[in-house]
Amino acid sequence: MYENAAGIDVHKKQITVAVRTPGARRGRHQQVRRYATFFTALREMVEWLTALGVTHVAMEATGIYWRPVWHALAEAERFEVLVCNAAHVKNVPGRKTDVGDAAWLAQLLEVGLLRGSFTPPEHLVAIRDLTRYRSSLVQERTRETQRLCKVLEDAGIKVDSVASESLGVSARHMIEALVSGERDPAVLAELARGRLRKKIPDLTLALGGRFNAHHGLMCRLHLDHIDHLAAAIGRVEAQVETMIVPFEVPRRRLCTVPGIAERASAAIISEIGVDMSWFPSGGHLASWIGLCPGNHESAGKRKTGKARKGNQYLKSVFVEAAWAAVRTDTRLKARYQRLLRRFGGARNQVAVKKAIVAIAHTLCVIVWHLLHAGVDYTDLGADYYTRRDNPEIRKNQLIRQLQELGYTVELALAA
Template sequence: MEIVYPRVAAIDVHKKQITVAVRVPGEQVGQRRQQVRKYPTFYSALREMTAWLVAEQVTHVAMEATGVYWRPVFHALAEADGLEVLLCNAHHVKNVPGRKTDASDAVWLAELCEVGLLRGSFIPPADIAAIRELTRYRKKLIEERTRETQRLHKVLEDGGIKLDSVASIATGVSGRAMIEALIAGERDPAVLADLARGVLRKKIPDLTLALAGRFADHHALLCRLHLTHIDHLNDMIGKLDARIEQVIIPFAAQRDRLKTIPGVGDRAAQTIIAEIGVDMTRFPTPAHLASWAGLCPGNHESAGKRRKGTTRHGNPHLATVLVEAAWATSRTRTRLGARYRRLHRRFGKTGSKKAAVAIAHTVLVIVWHLLANDQTYTDLGADYYTQRDDPETRKKPPATPTTRPRLPSRTHRTRGIAPHAVRLSFV
């Protein structure tokens, strides 16, 4: 194949060691010179490796996205000017079966790079990458808080306390007061139920039944530990929220623009910006962005027949928040909500998840247009499809009568007057 990039390098990345293969033109025309070296992953060694690549006048460096171990290597390469780094999906550059060594993997990657068969992954700028790390860690903490709350419910169930069967949120103000009283040693169901606040006081009879159990001292100890952990997680999430609000100030206009989409709140807008950035030139069309996110329709064609295809693997963080936004907008009186209900009817009773993924795809297309064109979303209304599908509005308007010249009468012809000499009148 034709050599597209004459001076390339490829790196096989591991935790403690990297293998670097360099391919440059040889002494004779058409000849290739190849070198393979190994370096430890300490940052000083990575900078030494970068200096070697610069000395060899390498222009393109390819490497696989291996866990988090590619990051220090990528940052060391980014310090050098003139090096274009291609971070590739490991599934797309798998070596052919045969001899399997680190050196052969690096050489294979270099051969693919020099003929232009590699596509680099999307690497966000440094400011967007910082927001991405914060939002992803916040998501992990929220998930951990949910798991810890479930463990708390498990302890209450074991103690015979059915608080979550009556209160919609067992860890709310009223529920927290009841659990604290149980930990303090209170066991009277009537006294515990009287701690209810607000609308929950209407359920005091049910609470009295739900709070009568076999809550023991070891249950109290476990509940105290779970509540302490939940409070600690809440404090960490609050600190992350404050920090994210600070670092996203340069992109406040884009965030507010995304919040005009139904179902997209403050956190969803922050996550979208953290995952795709605000510069849509990296994604030429909305279809490219949907394919990268893993929300495009599946495509499976063989022997001229199109079979059912599922969505491809993409960015799970972006897909998750968009599907959550789709579920939120499904309950709204908007055009997106009407589209969800329309697709749900088409897919059947079990098609709610398919409809949510389709709406997530639609939301992502809207996001691309808002960021690419600096526009604000304008909803078309919940009756958009009703008006478009109304049989009365789809009827063709009556044909307008055309004006035609009046033909000469028979009398004119019988009198020997030529038809073209007759003055025409229009009606």
Template sequence: MQIVYERCCGLDVHQKTVVGCRLLSQQKGTVEKSIRTFATTTNGLMELDHKASFIPPKPIRELRDLVRAHTHLMQERNRHMNRIHKILETANIKLSSVVTDILGKSARQMLEALIEGESDPVELAKLARGRMRPKMALLQQALQGHLEPHHRFLLKETLAHLDFLQLRVGQLEQEVAERLSPFEKSLALLMTIPGISRRSATILISELGTDMTAFPSAAHLASWVGLCPGSHMSAGKRRNGKPTKGNRYLRSVLTQIAWVLTRMSDNYLSAQFRHLRPRLGEKKAVVAVAHSVLVIVYHVLAKGEPYQDLGPDYFRKQDKEQQARRFVRQLETLGYRVE
């Protein structure tokens, strides 16, 4: 059997005909719609000549499936950790108010002792190790609760499932690391961008690949991801500028990168956030920074060159006259006269 298209999105070739519908947004806000009917024979599919959705190469698709599975496992792991917090809070045990990591060595031993039936706060606090030892008095207060038998059962089952999830996460990380070996150069390039860790770079490559020729420009990529303003106009008026849904995995990781950048102060992207926040607000400024990160990712992968930062003082240099006018207004508000 001849393979006409290796992978199709939304085309049911088991039918006698295929109806192709294409929607193209125009600059004035209108939408051009074209519909054609094609046969599902080989000749008919060849006549389709339809620009389908972005489909990365097979190695990238396989990597994407593994990385997404890893993401889901990590989310499930976090949900089970939250369940442990909830069980302890229900029993009036405030361990999380003293312990930073509920699954650390000290906290894990305390949880296992609670499951075994130990209820004396003094004995439980003695299980503290290292930097937890000076907090024994606080631990004794936090461990004064009423743990019922069903609480112990739930803790035991949740910890067992967490151990299982941790094992699966480790296996997936090993498999992902092996499949990432051909993309080490691209990973290194992406990690030159502030705020991008190896984990973030892995998600970016698994969703986008390394070949940016699939997207004519960075603007097309931003539209596909869903990090550009939407276009909804009626009677010549713009009704809504909300972004499209796009790729939720990419939007999530890019937004996380943007939030990391808000805590930095030594690069252009963090300066962009502080420049936009007074006018747009914090959340919209984060989305704008996430868009800028995506544009940078596009050019870094397309050119194969490391990121060159414009510096944290970029906007201050650009807005000298605007700053001068603002300072004059502030001085005049205070009663000074500036000539």
């Protein structure tokens, strides 16, 4: 399909480039070169590919190392570059060398067997880096808060057993007072504010521990780090809000979906953009994210339905949004309850997880339709499924179930 094609095997310090061009007597001619990953060397590689008339280039998505190579090729504006999933282009066993990998990529590309992954444009990559970094900072702040709670637990301070938040306003004042040298539980308990003042007797008991100077030093370090992380999160969020302004209309549209708020909508747009032409359907988008059941069937038997990895950042966003959506009085909550009954009930944790992933898949399909059609979300109502049920059929089902349990059923219309 492509006469002049190249495959690149990417590593941190060097790349191996295999170029396949028309050869003598209708054969194929192959040339292989190695280049360092410095940008000047990558430009030399681009000049060599241009001189050979290469039109299509394929490489594996290997961590972060493919990006400098991709940028060097994109700057030339001469090639169609395919960044492929490494799991889709595994070489034949026994031929695992850098040259073999590069040549195998070139062979697959020239016959049209490779499909490129979605690579967002530069303006989205900048927003995506910030939203991903914010997620990392939030996770680190949570870990640091857990370390602080561990120190307090060692000192016998049980504030988090009484207060709903380990670092709420009242709890923060109490910890600061402990660090400053206050040890009287009654004085510390009086620092409570709002509704927590109703629990002053319990707080007095929870604040009577063996807090010493070492615990104070550790708490001070943890609190300073938490404050530093909170400030960094604020800076990142402010920058995201500035850069997301051109996408304000699709962002507002996504916020009409139950469970998706401003931060989630910004993360979704930064990962997939607003142009859905990359994904033929909502199912394709869900599969790319990793929210679809896997297919592994052999001899007519389905071995497993485990979902693929996909985009882990976006997957977590949709799962969190699903947890929020099932707490609203909408069709999504009704669907979640139906799925729970189908999978085994609310007491079955596996059933709960399967149902939440299914709701995340539903949200993903909804997002695709909103961005594809350019419309706002309209909920079908919490009674959507019950409205579609035939009352007569439902009555007969219930009667049959009671009869199977050994009961005689007599019905009378209610007044």
